[in-house]
Amino acid sequence: MQFSSSLLEQAVNEFAKLPGIGKKTALRLVLHLLKAENSAVQGFGETMIRMRNEIKFCQRCHNVADADICSICANSMRKHELICVVESLREVIAIESTQQYSGVYHVLGGIISPLDGIGPDQLNIETLVSRVRKEHTQELIFALNPNIQGDTTIYYIQKKLQDANVRITTIARGIAFGGELEYADEMTLARSITNRMPVESYRTGG
C-alpha cells in the first residue's frame, strides 16, 4: 500500500500488528478514527495506555484486578472454599458470564507443555498448592481444555496435593446442549456414553 502521509502509514502499521488484523482492515479502522472526534481518539489511545500501565494481577488468584486483590477474591459472598482452576483470564470471563458459579478462581497463566518449553515452575502452581493448604480448600474444579497438556497439568497438581484433604474434580464433558449426535467427534460421543448420568440430574440441570 502507498500512503501520502507517514502519520497515516504509522497508524495503519500499528493496527496491523494486532492478531487477525490485516493491512486492509487496519486501513478501515484508521479511516474510522480519522473521521471520529479528536476527543474520542484521545480517549481510545489513553485507555489502552492506562490499561497496560495500571492494571494489576490479583495477589491471591492471579486474575486481572484494579487493586491488589481482585473483585472476585474480595467478595465475601463467594464460596472461598471452592476454587476453579483455569489457564487464563479468558476462561474466568467466560465462566463469570454464565453467572452460575459462586466460588473463586486460580489462574495458572498457562498449562504444562514441555514441547513449548513451559514447565510447572513458569506457572502459578506453587501459589495454588500453598493456597489450598492455608485456606483449607474443600474442592478444586479444573476447567482446562481437554488435551494432553491439560491432563498433564491436572495430574501434576493432583500429585502435589495427594496428602491434602481436597476433592479434585473437572468440568463435565459430553455432547453440548443443542449439539447433534451425528456431528459429535467419536471421542466425545464414546466418553459421553461411558460417563452417562441419571435422567433426574439431567432434567434439573444438576
Added chain:
Amino acid sequence: MQFSSSLLEQAVNEFAKLPGIGKKTALRLVLHLLKAENSAVQGFGETMIRMRNEIKFCQRCHNVADADICSICANSMRKHELICVVESLREVIAIESTQQYSGVYHVLGGIISPLDGIGPDQLNIETLVSRVRKEHTQELIFALNPNIQGDTTIYYIQKKLQDANVRITTIARGIAFGGELEYADEMTLARSITNRMPVESYRTGG
C-alpha cells in the same frame, strides 16, 4: 461479559466501538495488548492520538498530508495537468498502489446523494472547478463507483466545466482480468460488448 477489572472492561469497550469489531474480537485484541511490552502499547496509543491531532488535508487536492501540500501534489515529476477525481482517500491509496498512474488527484470527500442529504456544497467541487480553470488542466479522469450517485456527480461537474477546455473521461469498465464471463452481471457484460476495444490496445495494456 463480566470483567473483574474496570480498566480491562473500558479497553474492550473502546475496541468494540470500531466498525466490524465485536466484543469477543475486542477482548482478544486487549488480551494481546496486555501481554505486549508497556512501551509497545504506549506506542500504539500515542500513534493513534498523534495521527488524529496532527494529520492535515492537502490544501490543493484534499488528500491526507503531513504538511499543507501532500507529497503527491508536491512532487514535480508527476503530471499536474492530469487530475484523477475520487470520492475518498481510500481510492487514492488503491490507485497509488498500482504504481501505474503518474497524474495528481482531487478528493471530493463524498459523492452527490440527495437521499443521504449530501449536496454539491458539502463536497470539494468548487475547489476542483477553480483548480481546473487556474491550472489549465488538460484532463479530468473520474474514478467514482459506478452507480446513480457517481453518474450524477460526474454530470454536475461536467456541466460546471462545459466552457472550460478540459477533456473529461472515466476509468474503463468491463470484465475484470481473470473474471469469468458466465458470472459477470448483465449490465457489465452488455456494456463491455458496446464499448469493445481493438485487440492491439488489449494486448499492450492500452
